[in-house]
Amino acid sequence: MQLVPVSLTYFLEVARTGSISEAAQTLNVAPSAISRQIAKLESGIGVPLFVRHPRGMTVTDEGSRLLAHARRSEAESASLVDELRTGRGADVRSVTVACSEGFARRVVPRAMAAFRREHPDVTFRLDIVDRQEATRRVAEGIADVAATYTMGPQHDVRVERAVVIPVAAIVPPGHELAGRERITLAELCAYPLALGTAGTSQRELFDIGVQLEGLTVRPALVCDALTPQYEFVRSGGGIALVGDLGDLDEGAEGDGGPSPEGVTYVRVDHPVFRQREAQIQTMPGRRLPWAASQFTELLVSLLPGRPRQHPAAPAMPRSGQGPSPRSDGT
Structure with missing residues (x-):
């Protein structure tokens, strides 16, 4: 059940798909019905909400502001319907x-x-x-x-x-880099590397850094998941990059010994990684x-x-007590 007006529902789908015909297929309605509702909405507001292109539609600046409002309305109406149905x-x-x-x-x-x-x-x-x-x-x-x-x-x-999260190389215990506090990008690239796939933020920055330094890299392993990269490192296949909160908490700021993952973390020092x-x-x-x-x-x-211990939840009301809403301005 939708509490959002039909015109806004159609507007949301056209904004999402960029096409009246695709929106019509998704909503299972005639394209003409969507066109009429969009035209009615634009006429009522008095400004164009879309820029029409030969291959689709994009929202105008005014359309972007309405889009943010429509998304909030849709999310809150869905929550309200769920609350009413479940009695929560x-x-x-x-x-x-x-x-x-x-x-x-x-x-x-x-x-x-x-x-x-x-x-x-x-x-x-x-x-x-x-x-x-x-x-x-x-x-x-x-x-x-x-x-x-x-x-x-x-x-x-x-x-x-x-917050900016540092990037580290993960190396097996006993590796010649394991005792280092920091290494350069050039030092990192001297070893067989396991890297994430293109499109991940860390890989994008790595590629930029390599280009800036004039380095040549041929990865030994390219993988879109972290677990195989850890196993690759533990098995002696090479070293890999990691820049995630939990991983660095366990190793990069510790006593230099291996982490629970069976690897050691060494910071990679290059300004390009501060963009993430x-x-x-x-x-x-x-x-x-x-x-x-x-x-x-x-x-x-x-x-x-980035505490190392398991986080403790703050004091909050138990079930049955009133909600403690937070406003957008906090």
């Missing part, structure tokens, strides 16, 4: 999190476990997706919060916290349900200090 009222105790693999390895699951120790009635859905998809899901209200890595400004989401941030993101202007709001605050608290 305003105190919705389910949280959907979209995050990149690096956050999903340790930081987010540990935070979820800590939160549920205090509030066992809260349930979570964790979707592990690439960085652009995590941001998109929050911007469109599919996820309550995103924990991801980004490069450059983010315009479609509210950035609750952003770890971010906690939410939808601009959306009033999150209580559980999602409090869990977001917990994730935010983990970024600056």
